[in-house]
Amino acid sequence: MQTSFTDEQRQDPDIRLAESILRKCVHCGFCLATCPTYLVGGDERDSPRGRIYLMKEYFESGAGAKDVQTHLDRCLTCGSCETTCPSGVDYLHLADLGRTRLADAGVRARRVRWMRKALLALLTREWMFRAGLALGRWTRRLHGNLPRRIKTMTQLLPETRSRPVKVPAINEAQGPHKMRVILHLGCVQKTLKPGINEATVRVLTRLGCEVVTLKNFGCCGALADHLGENKRARKEARRNIKAILEASGDGFDAIVSNASGCGIALKDYGHLFRADEDVKADAEKIAEQTLDVSELLERLELGKPHPDRGIRVAYQASCTLNHGQRVHEVPKALLRHFGYEVVEPKDPHLCCGFAGTYSILEPARSNEFRTRKAKNLEVLGADVVASGNIGCITGLGSAMDVPVLHMIELIDQAMADLPEHKQ
Ligand code: SF4
């Protein structure tokens, strides 16, 4: 794509980055065929190519800010377009630049800005989120009288309340010690489904990993970044980097994420701090050391394949694992290794609609994508749905009758059935 930035504009490193991304797009339109928002509405401005064009105009001249905002808000940030694009257009980083620029320019109405800030505060502070969950469950009975966004939030809440779980700081390896890993406990997941962290610790320690958790290794910053709050995202990431550096004196082999939405953010720390020389090298190193839990399991000795468990699992590929981290086959191979039959829905590359705060901020579209995904999963007749991200698990869990679990919980169950692990 041809661009026409002035030399003065090019003094800004973000503009130089935007230009380098924009110039890679050759308008071929291949990405339209795999973009969920284009497929439902057929509006070019809700396609990757359309959004790229709108952003180009905005970056060059400041024109069309409101349009850019509207169509970026409708984007799921799923990354399906990046997987499809033959030219390697880095759409997600371009969208991040667009969102940050819009937020800095104060384009959004003040009321909406405050609502997004409140949402961010609620989701990333455990005590607030826990109180919000309790209130949400209580207000579910008022359904008819609630504003649409609040109603959507309450509908997504799991039926059952999770007890708070404190994962110990050090979890010793069982048997021969093979690795020392830092487990990222996250923010939303540890409140919504703390059993995922417990299952991860059990699986990894059984396989010879010492699992360390860090008090100040909290929210990865992804929620803030996707809302255009880049400064807040970097503040959270800096706190995490400091916590990891302080703990690295004893050495560790990997940082493990079991929420792919967080994993992709951690793997992107090098990019997030591209202009901060004081922290850039550490951020890049941490990004390189981060693995999704499935990637770590692939590196460990798993023993011989488990016998068939007679359980059919429908695998829901989360976008942040599938498109963002390019981890496609490993989770399915792991589930098969542990004795599960694995099936996949039609259009596995399309987003389930949860997409972080999208489910709350764009409830109608989110619901449409979720319903479609749930239908495609239901026809498979599976006993359980497995995914690698808390967003998919929460959204689909609210829309389906079969249980929706993290794949590590299924692996934990399979391991627990081995005679050597039975209590
Ligand atoms: S990130 Fe997803 S929704 Fe957004 S433009 Fe790309 S394919 Fe479409």
Ligand code: SF4
């Ligand atoms: S597939 Fe890539 S190069 Fe083609 S229009 Fe989409 S973003 Fe541009």
